[in-house]
Structure formats: structure tokens, C-alpha cells
Amino acid sequence: MPVIEVEHLHKRYGEKVAVDDVSFTVEQGEIFGVLGPNGAGKTTTVECVQGLRRADGGSVRVLGLDPIRDRTEVRQRVGAQLQESQLPDKLRVREALDLYRSFYRQKADIDELLADLGLAEQRNTAFHKLSGGQKQRLSVALALVGRPEVAILDELTTGLDPQGRRDTWDLVERIRDRGVTVVLVTHFMEEAERLCDRLAIIDAGRIVAIDTPSGMLARVGTEHRVHFRPLDELDDSLLAALPDVTGVSRGVDEVTVTGPEQVLQSVLAALAEHKVRYAALRVEQPTLDDAFVSLTGRHGGRAAATQTPTDKRSS
Numbered sequence: 001m002p003v004i005e006v007e008h009l010h011k012r013y014g015e016k017v018a019v020d021d022v023s024f025t026v027e028q029g030e031i032f033g034v035l036g037p038n039g040a041g042k043t044t045t046v047e048c049v050q051g052l053r054r055a056d057g058g059s060v061r062v063l064g065l066d067p068i069r070d071r072t073e074v075r076q077r078v079g080a081q082l083q084e085s086q087l088p089d090k091l092r093v094r095e096a097l098d099l100y101r102s103f104y105r106q107k108a109d110i111d112e113l114l115a116d117l118g119l120a121e122q123r124n125t126a127f128h129k130l131s132g133g134q135k136q137r138l139s140v141a142l143a144l145v146g147r148p149e150v151a152i153l154d155e156l157t158t159g160l161d162p163q164g165r166r167d168t169w170d171l172v173e174r175i176r177d178r179g180v181t182v183v184l185v186t187h188f189m190e191e192a193e194r195l196c197d198r199l200a201i202i203d204a205g206r207i208v209a210i211d212t213p214s215g216m217l218a219r220v221g222t223e224h225r226v227h228f229r230p231l232d233e234l235d236d237s238l239l240a241a242l243p244d245v246t247g248v249s250r251g252v253d254e255v256t257v258t259g260p261e262q263v264l265q266s267v268l269a270a271l272a273e274h275k276v277r278y279a280a281l282r283v284e285q286p287t288l289d290d291a292f293v294s295l296t297g298r299h300g301g302r303a304a305a306t307q308t309p310t311d312k313r314s315s
């Protein structure tokens, strides 16, 4: 049975339709991403899942429960990140965790949680003295303090520096490894690509696509582009004749070769064979950002479009 089932969810604020028609399921143990541009209806959707808002249409089931009717039970079993402004300034990290832990039947080990979230040194620090990243991590800790079966994390890396973001990604993976199902609302394509088993792209209150990150990429094609500057004479027809190559073009001093993923290997082998030296080699591959733009017609977030062969992932 899926952990979360959302069917034809519809939610208005007065005349404003925030969620028009959204359906998806989240399976036990997965990291499920909810992506979309500003105002797409992501937060409203997950608030309906948590029972914080009542839907105007459709149905939501979480762990087989109705989040409105069975609100108390759902709150016990679904951990949600707090908005940081919800904590009093003078409350210390450890006190906040003790307080929130007292609300739950299941209780996490606070020392373990503090260590896991890199907050052990801040245990006695007052909330208002924490850095942005530390506040963010505390909000994740508070979401986990009742040992939830499902954790809903909304924009958890917004405002973090790149290292903080990476540390938080590791943390989300550790949460999942403990068997917690994670719903991750995000603007960041790179984050979704790195973390999510499946993701839903929402635009203007509707689902545009639900797929794995690689499935999303396959929807926009898988053509890679290899760029380099030849330092020796190079006859473009040598490259064009390679079996993997679908196109060769020349810029001012740069050659661009397109083809499937293995085109890089073919080009490097051909350059070596013909003793053509090169500089400024880089590979562009389709990113989730390309998929997002192609599916929604908008720019949704940041993504690393360029990779050098040395940091190219095997997946």
C-alpha cells in the first residue's frame, strides 16, 4: 500500500485556485520530490497531506489515514519541518528538542539526532544565536524527533551555502536509510536529481509529469555535447564519420560534437588516434533543468549543466 495517496486534490484560497488537480502516490521508503515554479501549489499540496489545510476537492490518505479526520494520529506519524519563525528566540536547541519530543509517543534519541545533524556543539545555544544553516538543521531535527514514518521537508536547503546544502543532502539520505519515507519540496533541480527516487513536477496547480529523474531526462532526449578547442589541424569529417556522432559544428575556435552518452569516448579515441591535441574540453549533458523547462516552459531552478570528464558521474 502506498504511504501517501493524493487523488484529484483541489484547493482554493477564495477565488484563487492554488491546487487545481493533483494526483500522486508515494511508496514506502522512497524520497519523493515535489518540484515546481513559485506559486505552483507545492506547499499547499503538502500542507493538505499533513492535515494543515482542508482540501476543497479530491482525497488524501497518509498511512491509510485521513489527515483531517485522523489529524492527531497523522501528526504522531508524519514529521514536518517547522517554519523557523515558530520558535521563541531564547529557546535553546536542546530545550526545543526536549519540548517537541514530549509531544510524541515515539521518541528519538536526542544526542544521536544532535550528532547526526551536526548540532551537538550548539545544544545549549539559544535559537536566535544560531546561523541560518543551523536553524535549518534544527527544523529538520524537530521534524524527526518523534521518529516519524514519513518526513515532509519543504525547501530545506533554501538559503544554505553549497557545503551546507551537500551536508543536508547526506542527511536526507541517512533519514531515508533509517526507513523513513521522505517528501521533499524543492526548487533546486540539482537537489532533485541527486536525491529523489521519483519526482512530481507541478505547474499552475497541476501535475506536469511524474517520473524518476532519469525518466524525466529521457523525455527531453539524451543528446550530449562535447566541446573542445583543437590545437592541431583537424578534419571535421573524421569526427562526423564516427558511429556515435550525430553532428559536428565549428564556432570561432571551438568544435562541438553531439551524440549519445558514449560520444565523448569516441571523440577522445579519434583525437588520440589522429594525434590531435586539444584544450578546453567540456561535456554538456541534458539536466533536469532542461526537462523542467521543456515540460513547463519556464526556468525553475539552478542546475549544473556543464561537467568535465573528470567529474562525470557514472550513472
Ligand SMILES: Nc1ncnc2c1ncn2[C@@H]1O[C@H](COP(=O)(O)OP(=O)(O)OP(=O)(O)O)[C@@H](O)[C@H]1O
Pocket: 013, 016, 017, 018, 019, 036, 037, 038, 039, 040, 041, 042, 043, 044, 045
Ligand atoms: N494563505 C493563502 N491565501 C491566499 N493565497 C495563497 C495562500 N497561500 C498560497 N496562496 C497562493 O496559492 C498559490 C500556490 O501557493 P503555494 O505556496 O502552494 O505554492 P508553492 O508552489 O509552494 O510556491 P513557492 O515555491 O513560492 O513556495 C500561489 O498563487 C499563492 O500566492
